[in-house]
Amino acid sequence: MAVDHAAAEVDHLAAERAAARFDVEAMKIAWAGSRHAVDVADRMARLVASDPVFRKDNRTMLSRKDLFKDTLRKAAHAWKRIVELRLTEEEASLLRQYVDQPGYVDLHWGMFVPAIKGQGTEEQQKKWLPLAYKFQIIGCYAQTELGHGSNVQGLETTATFDPMTDEFVIHSPTLTSSKWWPGGLGKASTHAVVYARLITEGKDYGIHGFIVQLRSLEDHSPLPGVTLGDIGGKFGSGAYNSMDNGVLRFDHVRIPRDQMLMRLSQVTREGKYVQSDVPKQLLYGTMVYVRQSIVADASKALSRAVCIAVRYSAIRKQFGSQDGGPETQVLNYRTQQSRLFPLLASAYAFRFVGDWLNWLYTDVTQKLEVKDYSTLQEAHACTAGLKAVTTSATADAIEECRKLCGGHGYLNSSGLPELFAVYVPACTYEGDNVVLLLQVARILMKTVSQLTSGKQPVGTMAYMGKVQHLMQSKCAVKTEAFEARALRMAVNCAQNIGQASNQEEGFYERSPDLLEAAVAHIQLIIVTKFIEKVHQDIPGHGVKEQLQNLCNVYALYTLHKHLGDFLATGSLTPKQGALANEQLGKLYAQVRPNAVALVDAFNYTDHYLGSVLGRYDGNVYPALYEEAWKDPLNETVVPEGYHEYLRPLLKQQLKLSRL
Numbered sequence: 001m002a003v004d005h006a007a008a009e010v011d012h013l014a015a016e017r018a019a020a021r022f023d024v025e026a027m028k029i030a031w032a033g034s035r036h037a038v039d040v041a042d043r044m045a046r047l048v049a050s051d052p053v054f055r056k057d058n059r060t061m062l063s064r065k066d067l068f069k070d071t072l073r074k075a076a077h078a079w080k081r082i083v084e085l086r087l088t089e090e091e092a093s094l095l096r097q098y099v100d101q102p103g104y105v106d107l108h109w110g111m112f113v114p115a116i117k118g119q120g121t122e123e124q125q126k127k128w129l130p131l132a133y134k135f136q137i138i139g140c141y142a143q144t145e146l147g148h149g150s151n152v153q154g155l156e157t158t159a160t161f162d163p164m165t166d167e168f169v170i171h172s173p174t175l176t177s178s179k180w181w182p183g184g185l186g187k188a189s190t191h192a193v194v195y196a197r198l199i200t201e202g203k204d205y206g207i208h209g210f211i212v213q214l215r216s217l218e219d220h221s222p223l224p225g226v227t228l229g230d231i232g233g234k235f236g237s238g239a240y241n242s243m244d245n246g247v248l249r250f251d252h253v254r255i256p257r258d259q260m261l262m263r264l265s266q267v268t269r270e271g272k273y274v275q276s277d278v279p280k281q282l283l284y285g286t287m288v289y290v291r292q293s294i295v296a297d298a299s300k301a302l303s304r305a306v307c308i309a310v311r312y313s314a315i316r317k318q319f320g321s322q323d324g325g326p327e328t329q330v331l332n333y334r335t336q337q338s339r340l341f342p343l344l345a346s347a348y349a350f351r352f353v354g355d356w357l358n359w360l361y362t363d364v365t366q367k368l369e370v371k372d373y374s375t376l377q378e379a380h381a382c383t384a385g386l387k388a389v390t391t392s393a394t395a396d397a398i399e400e401c402r403k404l405c406g407g408h409g410y411l412n413s414s415g416l417p418e419l420f421a422v423y424v425p426a427c428t429y430e431g432d433n434v435v436l437l438l439q440v441a442r443i444l445m446k447t448v449s450q451l452t453s454g455k456q457p458v459g460t461m462a463y464m465g466k467v468q469h470l471m472q473s474k475c476a477v478k479t480e481a482f483e484a485r486a487l488r489m490a491v492n493c494a495q496n497i498g499q500a501s502n503q504e505e506g507f508y509e510r511s512p513d514l515l516e517a518a519v520a521h522i523q524l525i526i527v528t529k530f531i532e533k534v535h536q537d538i539p540g541h542g543v544k545e546q547l548q549n550l551c552n553v554y555a556l557y558t559l560h561k562h563l564g565d566f567l568a569t570g571s572l573t574p575k576q577g578a579l580a581n582e583q584l585g586k587l588y589a590q591v592r593p594n595a596v597a598l599v600d601a602f603n604y605t606d607h608y609l610g611s612v613l614g615r616y617d618g619n620v621y622p623a624l625y626e627e628a629w630k631d632p633l634n635e636t637v638v639p640e641g642y643h644e645y646l647r648p649l650l651k652q653q654l655k656l657s658r659l
């Protein structure tokens, strides 16, 4: 009986795949970016999936200690394979992605190395990078403290220059100055880039980066004056608990002067502070780099959740025929489609805007090399805003996918609880999303204030230059409605701030509206980049049409969700709003036959998906059934604790009932 049922489900996905109206192989290329990218990703995914060391199906059942040891083992094994197979950087990063377990290596490669590259002099890079590249040292990024994270200028750790010994003295003067949160710090790192207030000649010059050794390279014990450990268990089972986020205190620890990262400013042998001619915001460069990579990661996490929910929705049947005929696949319910398809469209939207952001970041970096700082503000606004909007949407979407999978979505074996738990801190780390959106809002307000002086906005703010037109027109074209909404919200905020007694007070009072204006601006960027993508030459039967559909779904869904903004700013009429919603329903009907193929195009292995509900073969029920028996609770038929707690209770009740 069970076998027959399973076979029917498998056929179901085959039928879905056969119904698709486009070339899935070509869509894989559109998603990955090139044939080469598909091939490398495929090779790395299979390499990981076929290696028993990278097993992860038991992860949520491991104790914290076992989970951490498992992470160390996987990282060491991954490194061994990278060296043995002479993998390129591209291949190694993909291998890391498919291993799919947060660990100290992320901070070593993702923040420690980039901080030295971005803030170290050539000499410092020559000294430290080869050690880091060969893993002769392991580094982390120690910025956040117990008392301050968002407010970087409020950090309290001090680095006081001692001209007598040519050293900096690193110290944690208060409890709240303890470094708190850095990943990899708790147990693995030997070194850190530590952010501290530079004090020389009795003057506080604010936050600067320093390379500090924390642990012995002989036996890994903390160096004198260094107190450090892990900050404790985090949200969910498995998930981010594989990472050793740490606490660190310094008691007058001395480091040589040349371990201050000196590209942006220097302290001379005599203790004189010298500022270079580069903008001091480059101190935040590592965060900008990671924020752009987080946008690309959002599309990965979102596409995984959507892949699970779409495949399972094609398998799952509820209600339907009253006369004993087949039941309805839940994917056919209009409500399921209206909740799920916008998330599918968002996965594609975030993928393409992530690619664009990566291009922008590379372009800005090249300009910085020739001392052209003109696009620094654009890079900050786009990375901060897109990081905030895409991570918040993705976290909400993963939870929505869990609900879309009904009760089974709540099981660890669905993969969704762990995916949510591991993903949700992305809304906080690398800048709390609200704090980042307020940065975007500040830049928007600055741009609006410059409009009257005739300064033409550039880059993603260029549309604001069409202020005369956008403030008056009724919008027939979709992008124009998005532009008008974003501009009008920004101008409204600016006008309201202008009425306050001072700018700062006005900004503070209007900050909830400013957040919404920032979101509107960022959504315009996402829609624009999706439209630009579908205007490109995209090969493959039906691929362009599918992407066009998804682009329309993303735009109209965003419009529908924020209709209040569009109406309040007069960017659309209620009639246009109603028509957009009508249109959305029609688009869902076009997505429906292609839904399974559209998630197949992500090309994820079952290992990477880590979900019994999202299996490629659709064999969900036998897998769910089997998985249950693997739980440690089922190792014995009678549970541990029976003799201590259940039997006496039951006996007592028996005695009482006999009385």
Ligand SMILES: CCCCCCCCCCCCCCCCCCCCC/C=C/C(=O)SCCNC(=O)CCNC(=O)[C@H](O)C(C)(C)COP(=O)(O)OP(=O)(O)OC[C@H]1O[C@@H](n2cnc3c(N)ncnc32)[C@H](O)[C@@H]1OP(=O)(O)O
Pocket (backbone or CB within 6 Å): 074, 075, 078, 079, 092, 093, 095, 096, 099, 105, 106, 107, 109, 110, 111, 141, 143, 144, 149, 150, 151, 152, 153, 183, 281, 282, 284, 285, 287, 288, 290, 293, 376, 377, 380, 428, 429, 430, 431, 432, 435, 439, 443
């Ligand atoms: C399995 C093993 C295999 C082995 C594998 C081998 C290879 C594998 C490779 C693997 C690679 C992995 C890669 C993984 C990626 C990394 C994973 C990430 C994990 C995440 C970990 C988390 C880390 C952290 O969280 S680090 C801490 C982050 N902290 C923050 O983000 C703090 C947020 N706060 C701020 O940014 C600031 O304080 C801010 C901006 C809110 C305010 O700053 P301020 O100084 O007070 O400035 P303000 O007055 O507001 O502005 C002044 C001025 O400056 C402009 N500005 C601000 N910021 C920037 C900026 N970043 N860039 C440019 N300009 C900026 C601002 O606009 C103002 O301008 P003006 O108005 O013109 O003056």
Ligand SMILES: Cc1cc2nc3c(=O)[nH]c(=O)nc-3n(C[C@H](O)[C@H](O)[C@H](O)COP(=O)(O)OP(=O)(O)OC[C@H]3O[C@@H](n4cnc5c(N)ncnc54)[C@H](O)[C@@H]3O)c2cc1C
Pocket (backbone or CB within 6 Å): 107, 141, 142, 143, 144, 147, 148, 149, 150, 151, 180, 181, 182, 183, 240, 245, 425, 428, 429, 430, 431, 432, 433, 434, 435, 438
């Ligand atoms: C899993 C994880 C990994 C991390 N890894 C690292 C790491 O490797 N290295 C590192 O240095 N740090 C790391 N962090 C720290 C992280 O960067 C900070 O937690 C983050 O920047 C948020 O700062 P906070 O904790 O101070 O939040 P807070 O700023 O205290 O936020 C609390 C609340 O206050 C609000 N708020 C704060 N300021 C404002 C404002 N100006 N206006 C309006 N609202 C405001 C926020 O929106 C939020 O709702 C990590 C954090 C996590 C969760």
